[in-house]
């Protein structure tokens with residue numbers, strides 16, 4: 493026991509002596525001391541889906557979010573320095589790509605529509621086929637994808653390391669000036685978690701009780717969405733407007749793209765795709781994984797009478813779709829009007845999300 497006390501006393505002495513040794517950093521050098529950040533989430537959202545989940549090894553900080561935002565708009569990530577994440581994920585389009593198929597730096601096109609980046613902090617599976625299970629993991633892929641940024645990580649890291657400003661920004665955000673790919677994706681994921689959208693007219697009406705926020709036609713459309721149209725069976729009224737599952741909504745009798753099966757190899761997953769959020773849907777055209785529909789009118793016409801009954805693994809939530817919903821012309825127009833009320837103007841114009 494006495495030994496321990498002596499040892500403790502000695503280490504205090506050493507610590508005191510150490511504090512005036514020559515190894516001390518100069519006084520003007522920055523200390524790693526990031527500012528913990530939290531995103532304000534409306535109370536009604538927390539009631540349905542709880543606080544924003546946060547990985548313990550990548551908590552939000554003001555410095556981390558700023559670095560991630562800068563990297564999201566950083567063209568050094570692509571091989572020829574012409575493309576950033578934002579080239580295909582545009583804020584005014586709900587961080588989606590208005591082009592049916594995104595074009596990579598080498599000119600070739602992908603075969604899937606880009607996806608909106610909205611409220612993904614609550615999600616667990618990413619891409620149309622769910623092949624990535626974290627935002628950090630997801631962000632690795634576009635950089636090296638030959639039909640996207642077509643780059644390699646050593647080159648990206650070397651460029652960022654050689655730039656005047658990035659090493660200092662990484663130090664402030666993540667505690668080291670030595671950049672690597674894991675730190676890059678951590679910062680980008682922090683920025684992506686801040687992309688929350690819960691402030692449409694629909695939210696004001698449905699969750700916040702402002703009865704004048706929707707007009708009569710939009711209210712009728714909402715009733716179809718939650719009633720006869722069965723939309724809410726998969727695009728849940730849980731504030732996310734998705735159940736975060738993978739389902740086949742009956743687009744094809746013989747799906748060209750196997751969707752979830754591409755990732756799992758299981759036949760029962762053939763034709764299943766991620767149920768996307770419908771938030772900001774009016775600005776994220778074209779629609780479906782292969783951009784087959786240019787307008788919401790086409791989408792609604794599909795659900796009304798074009799669901800393919802022989803589609804493999806057609807979703808159990810869609811038995812009624814088998815005979816066709818057969819919405820009237822008026823009902824279809826009402827439903828489309830409702831979908832357009834899901835746009836959150838603050839989200840698509842928020843200066844905190846734009847190019848820094």
Ligand code: HEC
Pocket residue numbers: 564569575576577578579580581594595596602604605606607608609612617618619620621627630631634635639640641680766
């Ligand atoms: C060339 C266009 C392009 C670029 C550049 C691009 N993406 Fe994407 N992004 C897509 C496409 C296309 C998909 C869907 C691909 C699929 O499902 O196979 C997608 C999917 C995603 C998803 C999945 C969303 C969800 O709901 O599952 C996220 C997140 C994402 N991208 C973030 C990023 C980030 C971060 C970057 C930059 C590091 C980036 N993207 C660069 C086209 C692009």
Ligand code: HEC
Pocket residue numbers: 717721722723724725726727738739740741743765766767768769770773776778779780781782791792795807809810827
């Ligand atoms: C069985 C579950 C299910 C039901 C019910 C359902 N959807 Fe969907 N919805 C999906 C899936 C899965 C996708 C993505 C399909 C794909 O791209 O292959 C989707 C895609 C969409 C899209 C395109 C989203 C985008 O980002 O491209 C819209 C719009 C849409 N649904 C609206 C509706 C409406 C309106 C209804 C009710 C009439 C409805 N959905 C009913 C599962 C469902």
